[in-house]
Amino acid sequence: MGRIERAVIVGAGLIGTSVALALREHGTEVALSDPDAATLRLACELGAGSPLGEEAPERPADIAVIAAPPSAVAGVLRGAQDRGLAHVYTDAASVKYRVVDAAENAGCDLATFVPGHPMAGGERSGPSAARADLFLGRSWALCPTGKSDSQAVAAVRELIAMCGAEAVAIDPAAHDRAAALVSHGPHVAAAAVAARLLDGDDTALSLAGQGVRDVTRIAAGDPGLWWEILSHNGGPVADVLETVAADLSASAAALREAGPAGAGTAAPEAVAGLLERGVRGRGRVPGKHGAHRAPEYTVVPVLIPDEPDSLGRLFHAAGEAGVNIEDVRLDHSIGLPLGVAQLSVVPEAAERLARVLGERGYSVHA
Incomplete structure (x- = not known):
């Protein structure tokens, strides 16, 4: 598979526009589509590409990226394939198993469809937040189904490389379990911590330091979009949240039991164990350049x-x-x-x- 010369991006939000900007830096011709006319106009004015016409294309693009919410991917994909927009199709939804199942039920051609998920984003949405370097050095889940054509997989790998990301091949169901662990579950946990701040007065919040900012940063995401993501990955996310809740409940019970008399003594196992496991878990987060163990700085x-x-x-x-x-x-x-x-x-x-x-x-x- 050579360089992608022509691409179609369906969905001109943060991810779709960022993909378009990244491809444009390689000289790729990009056609954009979005149901919101203002969003599409802004993305085009930012240099992400030109509007996709309503008429059938003279010839298919090399690849089409469906940057739509999970519930919309199957319908958008079927419509794009019926129009013959591209030779190869991929998506950017943050859940995969149900998207693939819906695409199959909608009668989509799964040979030319290779599901994907760039592990990048931000609290801000829309094309105004898009950047050509959004995916630089980031992981990009590549989730071919058993029906994905090898040439289609190669084309999506080339797209990922042109965006500066690292392809990580993973089964759609395994992807959803992993996303629940490293993205979806943490978002709900961050929201729970951030929600507690509503109970604080101005004096308490004036004491907020970098720690609470770090923990709650992702809680600023769009609630509507996040509910759609979570509802499409409910089981795996619930599993993560239940284990987190169990750790927190055990720690809370231990702290209440210890009371003031516990000051200066060894921490209860429920608390000490959680803190120690937290240090080890944080140490497993890949470091720079995707190293399996974060280097010591x-x-x-x-x-x-x-x-x-x-x-x-x-x-x-x-x-x-x-x-x-x-x-x-x-x-x-x-x-x-x-x-x-x-x-x-x-x-x-x-x-x-x-x-x-x-x-x-x-x-x-x-």
């Missing part, structure tokens, strides 16, 4: 002003020191015109980075 905290180009100047100084910034997190100081840039570097570079930044006038707290 040293964090160098640097105070920076909240002003234009302050982060750029900091990165430039690190570059001149010959230090690669592996990761960065910004902790904002509420009510103050500054923040702390938490720079993750390989351990052997931390001392050199701290010394060079200190010489340049930065306040480094290594």
Whole structure:
């Protein structure tokens, strides 16, 4: 399979427009479609492509991407195939088993359909949030069915590569169980934590630090879209939530039983065990470049002003020191015109980075 020269994107939201922008960077001709005229117009104005005409195409595109909600994929796919829009079709829905089942029941051609799911997104939706680099370095689930043609699979692999993502082949049912564990379940858990903040007064919320921001960030997603995702993967998500709830219930009971008298003593097994397993579980999250074990980095905290180009100047100084910034997190100081840039570097570079930044006038707290 060569480079994709012509593509159709059905659905010009965050994912569809981002796919289109990524393909456009490779010179691919992209035709866009969306049921909302304003959404389609904005995506086209952003340079993602041109509107797909209503008439049958003179010749099929190399590939069509169905970037629609799970419940809509089968119908949209059948309509696209009936129009002969492309030689190969894929989708971007975040559930797979029921989508494949619905597509088969709708009479879709499963030989030319290769289900997929890019593991990327954001709290904001719509084409205005789209980026050509949204999928760069991200995993992209590739879920061919037993009926998927090998050439169709190769075409979707090429699409994934052109978007800068890494294809991960996985069975549709296994995908849904995995998504429940690493995406769908965590979203509900984050929403539960965020919902508790409604009970806090302004004074309590003024104490919010980076920890609660990190835990609740994904809770800002669109509730309607998330309900559709969750309802299409109910069983696996429920399994995850029940185990999380059991851990939390056991910890809550242990904490109530310990009471103030427990201060200074060893933590109850329910709590200590959960905290220890949490550390080990967090350590299993793949690190940079998809490593199976996250590498150990040293964090160098640097105070920076909240002003234009302050982060750029900091990165430039690190570059001149010959230090690669592996990761960065910004902790904002509420009510103050500054923040702390938490720079993750390989351990052997931390001392050199701290010394060079200190010489340049930065306040480094290594």
